[in-house]
Amino acid sequence: MGALDAVAARVAGGSTVTFRPSGSSMVPLIRSRQRVVVAPVDPSAVEVGDIVLARVAGTVYLHLVSAVDRARKRVQISNNRGRVNGWTGHDRVFGICVEVDGVARSGATGKTTGAGPPASDDPPGRRYGPLNRP
Secondary structure, X not given: OOHHHHHHHHHHOOOEEEEOOOOOOOOOOOOOOOOEXXXXXXXXXXXXXXXXXXXXXXXXXXXXXXXXXOOOOEEEEEOOOOOEEEEEXXXXXXXXXXXXXXXXXXXXXXXXXXXXXXXXOOOOOOOOOOOOOO
């Protein structure tokens, strides 16, 4: 089970989770190791342009919603570089990104479900910089 699988399980369980994903597929919206907050979401409320935590074909992604098919209760997930990961059902859309590095994502307003306070995967007191990344 990968790191995003563990985050997805916590979000699916109703927790709001703070973590630092790695990779460059979402630049400039999310840069590698930026702090993000993901809260449980009402999948029927997501729209094109939302950043969601979702499972597509067995892999969990923190990627963009690139299309919505309300009739079939599914969304298309893509990265920010034009690659489409595929379609996934509402039951596999776990959360929505509500904050990136302390800046709220305005499109997430009103789409979250009854989530508790954020839980963080960052070690207490740990600060990440160019010389002390794990």
